[in-house]
Amino acid sequence: MLRVAKAPQSTYRHSFMHRNSSGTDPVSSLAWAISGVKSGESSLIFRSSRKHSEIPSFVDATPRIRLVAVRASGNIHVYTLARGGDGTWSIPSASFEAEGVLAPLAHGTFVLDAHTGAPCRADKAHLAVALEFKASKDTSEEGVRCLLLVVGARAVRCLADFGDDRIAKTEWGSKAGGAVGAQVVDRNGECPIIFHLPTSVADRHTSGSYALAVFTDKREVLVYSLPALEFLHTLPLPAASSM
Numbered sequence: 690m691l692r693v694a695k696a697p698q699s700t701y702r703h704s705f706m707h708r709n710s711s712g713t714d715p716v717s718s719l720a721w722a723i724s725g726v727k728s729g730e731s732s733l734i735f736r737s738s739r740k741h742s743e744i745p746s747f748v749d750a751t752p753r754i755r756l757v758a759v760r761a762s763g764n765i766h767v768y769t770l771a772r773g774g775d776g777t778w779s780i781p782s783a784s785f786e787a788e789g790v791l792a793p794l795a796h797g798t799f800v801l802d803a804h805t806g807a808p809c810r811a812d813k814a815h816l817a818v819a820l821e822f823k824a825s826k827d828t829s830e831e832g833v834r835c836l837l838l839v840v841g842a843r844a845v846r847c848l849a850d851f852g853d854d855r856i857a858k859t860e861w862g863s864k865a866g867g868a869v870g871a872q873v874v875d876r877n878g879e880c881p882i883i884f885h886l887p888t889s890v891a892d893r894h895t896s897g898s899y900a901l902a903v904f905t906d907k908r909e910v911l912v913y914s915l916p917a918l919e920f921l922h923t924l925p926l927p928a929a930s931s932m
Contacts, residue, residue: 718759718793721811722800723819724835725752726850750834752819754778754811755851757800759793759839767851772820787852790841797840797871803833803849806899806915808873836916840871840903847916857918865923866907873915874902 726749754770766784773779800809809815836856837848844860861868875898900921903911910924 714760714762714764716758717761718757718795718798718839720757720759720798720800722755722757722809722835723752723811723815724755724800724802724809725750725822726834752815752822754816754819755800757798757837757851758784759789759798761792763789763791763793763839763841765789765837765839765848765852785851787837787848788846789839789848790844790846790858792842794840794842794868794871797845797868799838799840799871799873800851801836801838801873801899801915803836803916806836806873809835838873838901838915840868840901842867845871845901845903845913845918847918849916856916859913859918859920861903861905861911865911866905866909868903868911869906870904872902872904874900 749769756768756770758766758768760766765787767787768780768784769782770778771781801807802809833849833854835850837851839846839848844858846858847856848854849856899915901913901915901918903913904926905911908926908928910926912921912924913919914921
């Protein structure tokens, strides 16, 4: 069972229930993840939902269930779920906000492990680890824990720890076309994905085993390194069979 804290309840309901009404900023992309965020203080300050006010950067070393909502404007809201003593789940506090890219793709938001590049999935295995997690005295020294990747129609941005630091951003012009899909791909073929990097491209990818593949409406795939988002290659998609 999921409950939302009383104070912000009406705000959350309004944000999601009226996302398609005129004059609002609709939610274009949603992603669930289980991840912690680095400990320690940060000098970066982000906007809160209240005008003319500021809040400290997001700090939460414990791996928890996160819901990432990216709006059409590029505004990112990260909601954290907490489990109560009676076993119910709730969203006890307001969302953390960061800046992504315009026109995010519906399935273009990814949360990745900062050390391995693997997806931080909200599944049974990751939940079991989160429930058994115990903070240690060395927790604050572990640094960045996750990467948030948001792909839009014309750009992609990579953020550390849900926006605590902006790692990279890249854009592509109209000649490349508009993005219609994206995948985080494993060059070693160890993940259940439908697109794999050719060996010649994989050999150029030195930042771990993963890369970003952006599919365009011109039937091409733009391949970028992670997390630096360095352009690696353009691959043509095979023509659709008429059979």
